[in-house]
Amino acid sequence: MRALKYDSNGLLTGVAQNAESGEVLMVAMMNAEAVALTLETGQAHFWSRSRGKLWLKGETSGNILDVQEVRVDCDGDALLLRVRPRGPACHTGNRTCFFSALEEDHAE
Amino acid sequence: MRALKYDSNGLLTGVAQNAESGEVLMVAMMNAEAVALTLETGQAHFWSRSRGKLWLKGETSGNILDVQEVRVDCDGDALLLRVRPRGPACHTGNRTCFFSALEEDHAE
Numbered sequence: 001m002r003a004l005k006y007d008s009n010g011l012l013t014g015v016a017q018n019a020e021s022g023e024v025l026m027v028a029m030m031n032a033e034a035v036a037l038t039l040e041t042g043q044a045h046f047w048s049r050s051r052g053k054l055w056l057k058g059e060t061s062g063n064i065l066d067v068q069e070v071r072v073d074c075d076g077d078a079l080l081l082r083v084r085p086r087g088p089a090c091h092t093g094n095r096t097c098f099f100s101a102l103e104e105d106h107a108e
Numbered sequence: 109m110r111a112l113k114y115d116s117n118g119l120l121t122g123v124a125q126n127a128e129s130g131e132v133l134m135v136a137m138m139n140a141e142a143v144a145l146t147l148e149t150g151q152a153h154f155w156s157r158s159r160g161k162l163w164l165k166g167e168t169s170g171n172i173l174d175v176q177e178v179r180v181d182c183d184g185d186a187l188l189l190r191v192r193p194r195g196p197a198c199h200t201g202n203r204t205c206f207f208s209a210l211e212e213d214h215a216e
Contacts, residue, residue: 004210013135015123022130027121027186039210073205074198078135080206090182097181098188102112102147 005076006032012077016044016057016089019068019082025089026097028057030079042067044081063087113184114140120185124152124165124197127176127190133197134205136165138187150175152189171195 006012011029018025028046030038033054037045044065048055058064065083072079090097114120122138125131136154138146141162145153152173156163166172173191180187198205 013121015132015135017130017132022125024123024125024132024188027123027181070210071206072208072210073135074200074202074207075205078205079210080132092182094182097183097186098179099182100180102178102180102187 003076004032004035004072004079007077011047011049012079014044014046014079014081016065016081016083016085019084023096024098025065025083025085025095026057028055035079038067038081039070044083057089058086061087061091063089065089111184112140112143112180112187115185119155119157120187122152122154122187122189124173124189124191124193127192131204132206133173133191133193133203134165136163143187146175146189147178152191165197166194169195169199171197173197 010031014030015027016025029049031047034045034047044057044067046055064086067081067083069082070079088095118139119137123135124133126133137157139155142153142155152165152175154163154165172194175189175191177190178187196203
């Protein structure tokens with residue numbers, strides 16, 4: 001129905017959400033290969049800009065995100081991965097990467 | 109606590125989530141001014157790449173996103189806006205921009 005729209009670097013935004021609790025776990029970029037592998041394997045894959053490589057989330061930690069559903073937004077440049085996490089989603093050991101409140105004096 | 113990390117275009121990713129239901133509503137980019145205005149006004153502001161301008165979500169439709177809390181991720185390049193929407197978040201009239209399931213044959 002809806003074509004995916006990758007940016008000039010071949011990337012779109014992926015948002016992983018715990019399908020059961022609704023908690024937003026992480027945001028990372030995906031290229032076409034990451035999208036295809038996520039759909040094929042049912043495990044969330046991303047593109048690491050800092051490392052310049054494809055990345056199976058949890059490949060070293062074991063904290064795989066098993067994907068139950070993938071949703072796409074109205075303009076096709078963001079995907080919502082509804083997942084069941086096998087462990088903490090954040091490399092810090094926190095359940096979510098969004099464990100900090102933004103305080104106003106740190107926003108600028 | 110955590111400095112925000114804007115990309116080479118001065119942007120980071122904003123994810124708006126209904127604070128009550130947990131539904132993910134939309135993903136859009138934010139520049140420093142959008143972040144500052146969001147915090148100052150309590151209404152979600154974004155940066156429109158296609159229009160090249162700052163954008164108060166709902167400025168024409170009235171479907172403002174009132175922001176209850178802003179959270180930042182572990183590497184400082186994504187914000188989670190926990191909001192109370194005044195109406196449908198999507199310009200299509202849908203409650204969320206993620207109203208479509210991605211089907212495997214449309215992903216490539």
